[in-house]
Amino acid sequence: MTDSASPAPESHTAVATPAPARTAAGTGDTSGVAMVLGCYLLWGLFPLYFRLLQDAGSVEIIGHRLVWTLATCLGLTALRRSWPALRTAVATPRILGTLAASGLLVSVNWLVYVYAVNSGRTADAALGYFINPLVTVVLAAIFLGERLRRAQGVAVGIAVVAITVLVVAQGSLPWISLSLALSFGLYGLVKKRVGGRVDALTGLTVESGCMTPVALAYFAWLYAGGHGALQGTTASAGLAAGLVLAGPVTAAPLLLFAAGTRRVPLSIVGLSQYIxxxxxFLLAWAVFHEEISPARWVSTALVWVAVVVFVTDLLWQLAHRPRPGKH
Structure with a gap:
């Protein structure tokens, strides 16, 4: 929902930003709420956008997404005159290495997501992003030593039952759902290493910059063989424009997320991520008319129960945390 309570989906790739302390209660300012809701709504509409690009293969779409995201970020960096932050990130080996790793993870996440959408498996992608926050708390327990609360453990257990139902019914692992949840969970874990030292725009610039040489090498091979989407019968001005727009389409919700989360409480961010x-899922079912088996409905229902348990625990924690000035 991709970087808050967990990294934002797919997308969305919410990169770490230094943020002032959030309001302990209430909903924050109206503009912040609008930004957070706006970014999640845009991420929710991404399947419609990627369906427009399906004449290009999933790998080529991601290649364009990386290249044009880098171009967009460099343009924004120039407008904001934030070159010093970018130079510092590139010149610091630990930050550069961390962002290179997170760039690889988010590229894998993007690739699996686009493949899912354009192969008629958007419902699998939705399931992956439903369980992503649960995977995140498990990874935090494993790698950061954070203890699972009882309710979190129950939610994770229900999610495991849901995946087991699918495995038994399908006879195979739901690899798209698990790949999306795990790759984005690991992305959030890696991003935690740079914390507030890298702002959203700089982080996305370096991540896309580290992966762009791979994309360009792939383009060279693809177009040398005459297999590019902008060659032959699939070529069109509309497709070319859609691929170039992958840059601003990727950057816009991420920057909305970064700006919005500075202004609203974590409760708003945590609950909004399920939008x-x-x-x-609604697009998969009602618009794309994907076949959703009875086992899929049962599994999805179980995951929603796990989400309810998880969110209820989150709200309980927020309601019972110490208030500033009270002892």
């Missing part, structure tokens, strides 16, 4: 997978 995206709900929209994805």
């Amino acid at each position: 995206t997978p709900v929209m994805q």
Whole structure:
């Protein structure tokens, strides 16, 4: 929902930003709420956009997404005159290495997501982003030593049952859902290493910059063989424009997310993240008319129960945390 309570989906790739302390209660300012809701709504509509690009293969789409995201970020960096932050990130080996790793993870996440959408498996992608916050707390327990609360453990257990139902019914692992949840969970874990030292725009610039040489090498091979989407019968001005727009389309919700999360409480961010997978699932069912088996419905229902348990625990924690000035 991709970087808050967990990284934002797919997308969305919410990169770490230094943020002032959020309001302990209430909903924050109206503009912040609008930004957070706006980014999740945009991520929820991404399947419609990527369907427009399906004449290009999933790998080529991601290649364009990386190249044009880098171009967009460099343009924004120039407008904001934030070259010093970018130079510092590139010149610091630990930050550069961390962002290179997160760039690889988010590229894998993007690739699996686009493949899912354009192969008629958007519902699988939605399931992955529903369970992503649960995967995130498990990874935090494993790698950061954070203890699972009882309710979190129950939610994770229900999610495991849901995946087991699918495995038994399908006879195979739901690899798209698990790949999306795991790759984005690991992305959030890696991003935690740079914390507030890298702002959203700089982080996305370096991540896309580290992966762009791979994309360009792929383009060289693809177009040398005459297999590019902008060659032959698939070529069109509309497709070319859609691929170029992948840059601003990727950057816009991420920057909305970064700006919005500075202004609203974590409760708003944590609850809003489920807008995206709900929209994805509804698109899969009502717009793309994907076949959703009885086992899929049962599994999805179980995951929603796990989400309810998880969110209820989140709200309980927020309601019972110490208030500033009270002892």
